[in-house]
Amino acid sequence: MAETKEPLLMVRGLKQYFRVSKTFTVKAVDDISFDIFPGETYGLVGESGSGKSTTGQAIIRLYEPTAGRIVFNGEDISGNLSKQQSAMLRTNMQMVFQDPMASLNPYKKIIDTIAMGLDARFPHMETKERNERVYTIMEKVGLSKSQANRYPTQFSGGQRQRVGLARALIMNPKLIIADEAISALDVSIQAQVVNLMKDVQQETGTAYLFIAHDLSMVRYISDHIGVMHLGHLVETGCTEEIFENPVHPYTKSLLSAIPRMNPHVERGRRPMEYDPKAFHIRYTEGTAHSLTETHRVLATDTEFAEWTQ
């Protein structure tokens, strides 16, 4: 079981603030902690602006974290990175973005886009081997070798996202951060890409940080889920626990907003009002050997007692 292993990624007290003016600081991510285990998927959900993307970007070190610790693959990567740590990160952690068209260079052939990581990391690799590796990975994501010399505009949205996944997979990463990777796709294509991601995970053992707002897809792919609201991780636990027994009012409100076919259920949607400043992390440390094993909720002691009665 995943929980008996050491976490692949440990995030502790991560804060990512942006100073936008002399007097105003955006607390995009405010003191969040969670673990991702090797080969598992951690779904990060929450409304727009809740800090999901910033969390992913801080983890892959597009930013210098304001505070907190990020331990990845046994290395503390929260401070200044050594050359060796940067190389480790560029190989073992990859990102797949929301808009495949915007993240692919339209003037670059697919073969060269997919090989970008290889070219940077192994500049002296023989062309034959490099191309063979690209063809293998293309096949893995359901693209054919004959498409390698085409340009992004010659692909559909779903195919472009397969290219994005191939570009990440070619480095054989331990963690892929998929930031709204399926949101721009048609619903039927979303399912195909998510199934592909699951298959790839089975085969390669890569872990995912799956950032999304579509809760049904998140439920389908994730082992654990974290719910973000206004920069806070208000609740985290295993997927079934969160869906079957949500504790935090925000999670309840988010789940109640999933569209249902039944009109009576539709009427039961609940708005959510609470003052996030009044909350603190009730369960910061799990009593068992892993943090994510404990269903953690951001709440005051009294509120927590009330919800769990």
Ligand SMILES: Nc1ncnc2c1ncn2[C@@H]1O[C@H](COP(=O)(O)OP(=O)(O)OP(=O)(O)O)[C@@H](O)[C@H]1O
């Ligand atoms: N570089 C930045 N400078 C200033 N503010 C930022 C920056 N990046 C993000 N923010 C702010 O941080 C907050 C969180 O943004 P973030 O993009 O992480 O949210 P999100 O949950 O991913 O939302 P979405 O789903 O819309 O992308 C927002 O208020 C955003 O405006």
